[in-house]
Amino acid sequence: MITSLNVDDQHRLVEAILRIDAMSVRRERAVHLSALERDLGHRLEYVQHDKEKLDVWALVDALLNYPGAAQALVRILQTFYPNSLSVRALDELVTELLPEPWLDQADRRELHELITWLERADPGLTHLGRFPMLYRRAVGPAWPTLDREIRSMHDVVALLEEMPAGAEGTPPLLVFVSDLAEDAGHPTAPALRDWVRRQAVAHGLDGMFLQRHRPSLEPRAEPEASENYLVIECAPDALEEARYLVTAWLQVGREPGSTLQCGDEALPLSRIPELLERLLTSERSVVGRRSPDLTIEFILPRALLDHPFEQEKISIAGFEHRIGIRYPVVVRSLDRMRLAAVHPDWRHKWEWLSGNSVDAPVCLVTRRGEYDKEELFSHLSETSKTVLALAFPPWGGANGETDEHWVGLLAGIPVVAWCRDGRDPARFAREAKGLLAEDVMKLPRRTMELRRQALSGGGEGAGTAHLGLHLTLVFDDAERIPEPYVRLRSPA
Incomplete structure (x- = not known):
């Protein structure tokens, strides 16, 4: 130190x-x-x-x-x-x-977040095998080797930041991060290289550093923009009923999510639109995302799965509108994320759906009690059964009883859609067939279009009876589990 x-x-x-x-x-x-x-x-x-x-x-x-x-x-x-x-x-x-640190707060936080991404992308910490060589190359022979066990790169980065520049005026931290970028996998490596380039320019290095490290710092072709996910988790508060600990992440592609809001204070549901509006209009990482695409995901306990979050309204420059007509809005199951025993079936079905998403078979249940629960579970346990559509809302969440929706989640079904106000069976069968007939992986965006139709007067049942105003979509990607839940596999 x-x-x-x-x-x-x-x-x-x-x-x-x-x-x-x-x-x-x-x-x-x-x-x-x-x-x-x-x-x-x-x-x-x-x-x-x-x-x-x-x-x-x-x-x-x-x-x-x-x-x-x-x-x-x-x-x-x-x-x-x-x-x-x-x-x-x-x-x-x-x-x-204490002296003023070399990096400012924003640059330091960005670097530590990049290190966190690297460590999460490599759960076995195999990248630490090359650490002694990278450290020695960065500090040179003047500094002793570290005599403590290396468990994380965060404390190493902190140590290097405080080391003075070497004989050529190059800070050891920049050398270390530059070399680390060569060992880091995509997409962490380009972000590390970009961070080093910006620090070198900001601190007025004389060009020798950039010249020496040009191969590693040379800008690479930009990857295609990844989908952005704004993830909102509402966990029941143990002390106050009807209040929830709300945590928000921004996740880009399959990268680990960056925390935007941590649930320190239990909030009533009425405060969720206020939080959403702040994140969507004022949070820098959300507003400044590289790709305009953004899907909003609500991770909810059973009792909230039927709540019409996509109908919540936000105001932008005085214009109030429902979030479900601006962004694809889907629901994910908090209880299933916490229930590790069902993860293998969930993951297996998601993998199958990812490769067979066009015209995937749909299990349609139009009447409550149409199936015995064990019969339904057995039917949904088949590998190809990945989509469940129900003409009625869940009824067992508040009292903990097993309903058809919960059976589907326990069977690992990743895509579940239902009508919140109940539906005539024949009408719902027609609507579900039209909605689910194409590529299921594009269902969140098609659902957003359906919600837009409900307000523009298009489609069957235009007006308040339109399915777009009453549809809940569970779209639960088993390969993209946000922290703090255990990742089912390392990111692709």
Whole structure:
């Protein structure tokens, strides 16, 4: 560790943090540390202690291990408590004791997020096998080898950031990340190369670094834009009924999702449109996405599967409209994500559907009780049974009973569609046949078109009875599981 303090100065930092009321109690401190981790782009690992002072001492140790972490904590506390004298005192102490880091907050967070992508794309951490060579090449012979076990690249990147430039004026961190890009797989490698190029220009390197590393930094052909997914999870709050811990991710293609909102406060459903509007209009990573395509996915518990989220309205420049006519909106099952026992069937059916999505057979259930539950489960367990259409809404979610919809999810069916207000069997059969007749993988976008038809007067049953106003679509990609759930396989 390059940044270190003597015992007296570290004790001053500990006391300054403890004098802030919200940081003196573990439970409240955890909320701010969660925000800090999101700001940093990685976990802040340290051994926690029962005694408050020892716990904060360990926290300060962790802050000193990561450039900019102490400054980031001060920024977060200033946001929460802008007029606090104790927060101001901590700010002054951090300014006195710790130098300004080399990278700014946004660039550092971007790098740590790229490192996280790399580690998640390689769950076995096989990339660490080449780490000693990359580290030695970056630091040169003047620095000793690391004598500790390497478990993550985050602390290594933090260490390299604090190392001064070598004889040629090249920061070791840039050399390391440049070489790491050569070992990283697509699509992480182009992003790492781009990050290095931008840092070299921003810090006014004299061109020698760019010349020496031109083969690795040469811009590559841009890959085709990937689909963007705004994922909203609503997890039931254990203490307050009818409130939910809401977490939001932005996921690009099959990359790991980046967290946009963490469920620290339990929200009523009435607050979801407000959150959606903020994410869709103000969140930089969403607004600035490279591809205009965006699918909104709601990860929901059973009791919420029938909620008409696609009918929620947002306002843009004073124009209010339903999100379901602007974006494809689909539902995913939170309970199934948490139920590892059904993942193999779910994954197997999704794989089959991915290769046979044109004219995939559909299991149509038009009447409640049409099948005995075990008979339905047996029927849906066939490999080719991947799409389930029901003319009626789920009824067992609130009381935990088994209904046809839940049987379908337990059988691993990845695509389930139903009419929320119930439907005449013959009419629903016609509507479902038209909706599901083509490539099932394009169903989210066709469903959006159906919702548009409902408001433009097109199609059967135009007006309030139009299926587009009452259709719920579960479209559950078994290969794209957002964090924090266990990924079923490494990304393609």
